[in-house]
Amino acid sequence: MTLDFLLVDDDEAFSTVLSRALVRRGFRVECAANGAQAMQARMPAPLRIVLDLNLEGESGLRLLPDLRQLYPQAAVVVLTGYASIATAVEATKLGAVQYLAKPATVDDILAAFQQVSANPELPLAPQPMSLRRVTWEHLQRVLNEHDGNISATARSMGMHRRTLQRMLAKRPVKS
Known part of the structure; x- marks a missing residue:
């Protein structure tokens, strides 16, 4: 038996809402509010990890390599309310399959786990950044x-x- 999702987010309300939505869709979900809880030995290992970038003032990027080592088969999606190109690049370098900015819907998160390879068909931004x-x-x-x-x-x-x-x-x- 496997755990479908491990949600690592210090926002209890967000974790509860996302967890309930995933359970309603038939997934098994476990929540962790910080890195220590996420790193505790679990049976079974998760297949997918949703990792918040900001965990109680600490960077989720510091936790990402440890999660990848502990759960090498798990796909990781980094979710953040403070998206930047630098952290997106760093997250993918550290092994995340996708990087999403909040607010993200359950459908957005599930789609992020489906798209693990590059998509050359993505449209270019209509205008340069301000x-x-x-x-x-x-x-x-x-x-x-x-x-x-x-x-x-x-x-x-x-x-x-x-x-x-x-x-x-x-x-x-x-x-």
Whole structure:
């Protein structure tokens, strides 16, 4: 017997809603609120893992290699409310099959597990990213290069740490 889904998300309400929706569709689901719970020995092993990028202030990207090692047969989809190109690239490098921005529906999540290979038919964006979006992407890339250390990121960018914190506290711009 196998576990169909392991949901790793610190948002209890979101996990409950997603879990119920998956169970209604006939899947077996287990939830973990943090990395420690996700890493506990489980029988049976999950086939699919939905991993939140932000787990109680920690990056789910740090947990991803450990999950891939513990559950090598499992496909991982990273789900986040703070999507950026830098974290999407890093997630796929670390073994995620897809990267979805919240809000994502159950159908979106199930479709992400179906598409594990590249899709060259995806349409190109109709227009380039705005300057504000490019700035957000750059901040995320530099923050990722400094392993999430805001002080080191601020120093490397020649700005005050609190200014960077204020910029990062805002939601990413749409385009």
